[in-house]
Amino acid sequence: MILGEGRVDGTARDPYGSGLMRVVYFGSGEFAVPALRWLTNSPHEIAAVVTQPDRPAGRGKKPTATPVGAMAESLGLPLHKTENANEAGFVEQIRNLRADLGIVAAFGQKLHAPLRAAFAGECINIHSSLLPKYRGAAPINWAILNGEPKTGVSVFRLVDRMDAGPVLVRRETMIGSTETAEELHDRLAGIACDALGAALGLLEQNLQHPGEPQDESLATQAPKLTKADGMLRLDETAEQIALRCRAMWSWPGARCLYRGADGRAEEITIAAASAIPTQAAEPPGTITSLLTVATRQGTLEIHGLKPAGKRGMGWQDFVNGRHVKPGDRLEAINP
Incomplete structure (x- = not known):
């Protein structure tokens, strides 16, 4: 396995080949932590972790790392903190990593087309609903509020429209009759590891795996809570x-x-x-x-x-x- 900036021959892997991948992980919130931990124990190479900058928190308003940032630092992973991952200079930094795939989970920024194109296999996202249901920032909360009997995790390809890309993997689970959003959040974060593993298995065989288009007639929204x-x-x-x-x-x-x-x-x-x-x-x-x-x-x-x-x-x-x-x-x- 080659570490550092790019491969020995300076190229990305064959996008139609198979084998292990070099990835960049984009994440910030607690939901994204278990999948990052899982990824570090997988055979895949983490070229970098990208997260939001430290924010003031607590009574003293002390600058505090995101949960993903704190995890990456504790694991000694290459870490980038940015307010704007789509800024041209940052996109060039990511392109120079010559990674196969971008993996996104609870990142807090939308990845535009030039950034997605910096990867041989573009980018996938881990989302806490059974897409196309509950696209948006608060899918767990709205699923419970609407009395849904089940929900799950979807791994899909990023496109310009929010949470609308073709789905690679879905993992379904029943919602407990007394389960709170906080409890379901933590449980889905664990299920996300299995979903990510299955998605990476598909992409190992074909980095350009098209996924399954979402049925737009079934799409519902999960707007940010206030x-x-x-x-x-x-x-x-x-x-x-x-x-x-x-x-x-x-x-x-x-x-x-x-x-x-x-x-x-x-x-x-x-x-x-x-x-x-x-x-x-x-x-x-x-x-x-x-x-x-x-x-x-x-x-x-x-x-x-x-x-x-x-x-x-x-x-x-x-x-x-x-x-x-x-x-x-x-x-x-x-x-």
């Missing part, structure tokens, strides 16, 4: 509220106000809840005699929550600490 997406509406059904609580954990969080008998309101984020088909007689948002919450249809049972500025806790701990009583209310937060 804080407003976490605002609970107590006039929804118990099932809809429970789905939102799971889909929005841990960010932006499904938030509402708890108002006790003294009239004071406290913001809470519901981390876990489930729907009970029994209909309560009280108006939506009212805490019932069973310490569940009345909704438009069905009753909501809260399991865990996080008061603003405090640590998470179980519902019973909150009930005991706040002396929650029937007739207290959960209310929507006014925008």
Whole structure:
């Protein structure tokens, strides 16, 4: 295996041959870390890792590396941090690596055609949905919010349109009935390793493998979340509220106000809840005699929550600490 800039003869591998590949990994977020770790244990050569620059984080606003950047540094991999991977000078740096393939996962920047063309086999992307469903920045959250029974990971070829390229591999999994977006994110990140391995197996045999075109009639969108997406509406059904609580954990969080008998309101984020088909007689948002919450249809049972500025806790701990009583209310937060 040849390390450094380019191969011994200064050329890329035969794009129609087979064998191991020289790759550049583009990633930033936590989702991309397991696949990078998997790649380091594979026979393929990592020519470089590309990530977003360090950002201020924490109370001290100290510049902090991305999860992928931190992993690459700990593994001693060649690391590039860039605000704009499509800048002409940076594209030339990547081209000089003479890599076979670009692999993208949770990178945070769109790769334009000149950068994709710097690779003999162009670029593939690891996406956390069963494309063409849930194209966009938040596929895990929207799949849960919409009550999907299953989701998965797709590895596809990058094209100009977002998440629209031909698919090389899909890996499917059922969504757990109580699984939060955070939990599903971590599980899909593991499944992504298997999906990437299968995709690289195809490309080892044919670097120009065309993949399967996506059916545009089945395409749906998963736009980036905002804080407003976490605002609970107590006039929804118990099932809809429970789905939102799971889909929005841990960010932006499904938030509402708890108002006790003294009239004071406290913001809470519901981390876990489930729907009970029994209909309560009280108006939506009212805490019932069973310490569940009345909704438009069905009753909501809260399991865990996080008061603003405090640590998470179980519902019973909150009930005991706040002396929650029937007739207290959960209310929507006014925008």
